[in-house]
Amino acid sequence: MSFSKNHWLIPFLFLCLAIIGLNTGCVNFVTQGRQNSAYWGGYSSGQKLELLRDCFVARVDDGLDGYRHILLPQGDVWTPARLHPAPVKISYWNKGGTNEWRFPGIDLTGVIPAGTVIEICHVKVNRGWSWWAGAHRTATVYGKIIDGEFHGLLVDMSDASVLRCDEMREPNPILLSPIN
Numbered sequence: 001m002s003f004s005k006n007h008w009l010i011p012f013l014f015l016c017l018a019i020i021g022l023n024t025g026c027v028n029f030v031t032q033g034r035q036n037s038a039y040w041g042g043y044s045s046g047q048k049l050e051l052l053r054d055c056f057v058a059r060v061d062d063g064l065d066g067y068r069h070i071l072l073p074q075g076d077v078w079t080p081a082r083l084h085p086a087p088v089k090i091s092y093w094n095k096g097g098t099n100e101w102r103f104p105g106i107d108l109t110g111v112i113p114a115g116t117v118i119e120i121c122h123v124k125v126n127r128g129w130s131w132w133a134g135a136h137r138t139a140t141v142y143g144k145i146i147d148g149e150f151h152g153l154l155v156d157m158s159d160a161s162v163l164r165c166d167e168m169r170e171p172n173p174i175l176l177s178p179i180n
Contacts, residue, residue, distance in 0.1 A: 039123045039139035042170020043157070047120040048179040049143070049171055053077060054090050054114050055160065057150055059107040070156040071112065071143070073175055083159055112150055117179065118143040121154070141169060 056072040075088040085103050087093040090111055120143045127137045141157045160176060161169035171178070 037123075038168065039125050040141065041139070041161075041164065041168030043120045043123070043141045045120060045122065048146075049118050049120070049176040050179050051112060051114050051116045051118065052175055052177055055112050055175065056086055056090070056093070056108050057110050057112050057153065057155065058084065058086075059109055060084060060105055060156075062105050068156050069109070069153055070158065071118070071160045072106075072108075073160060073172075077174060110150065112145065113148065116148045116150075117146050118155070118157075118176075119146050120157070139168065 051071075053073065056074065058070050058072045059067065060070055061067045070084060072084055072086045074090050074093075075086045084106055086106075087108075093108065094111075120141060122142050124140045124142065125137070126140075129135050141161070142154050143157050145151060145153045145155065157171075158169060160172055162172045163169055
């Protein structure tokens with residue numbers, strides 16, 4: 001094999017490696033945050049929170065955590081650092097049902113009423129490197145709904161949280177109240 005005859009192979013190989021790297025280009029490690037780690041932000045393991053307003057429960061598939069359920073406030077509630085869009089009012093969604101409101105990657109599955117209790121149970125920490133973002137570290141706090149229709153469902157608390165200046169999240173006081 002002569003380089004002069006097959007000089008097109010080198011760029012072709014680099015292109016193949018780049019495509020493979022962009023599609024898989026993520027070295028990722030998932031761990032559970034320890035009880036005393038800073039990854040919990042303003043949450044703590046076993047903490048119980050009461051939902052102050054009705055919120056959607058939605059199934060999403062984005063980011064490093066893959067398919068998961070999220071606690072999603074309606075669109076007119078002030079939630080700094082909201083990650084996912086939602087209908088402006090739950091009453092609008094109730095009139096049309098899930099088929100009337102669509103957003104790619106978000107499947108609204110129901111409404112969790114105010115007064116529902118959520119117990120914070122764990123934090124998932126993703127660390128790694130990707131072609132798009134370089135080195136990254138994200139922490140996602142999860143809670144378990146302990147009463148009502150969605151009893152036992154594990155939900156990502158990110159959209160019901162406030163983002164602090166150190167990129168950690170804490171419960172949004174408009175949506176969540178600690179139970180003593």
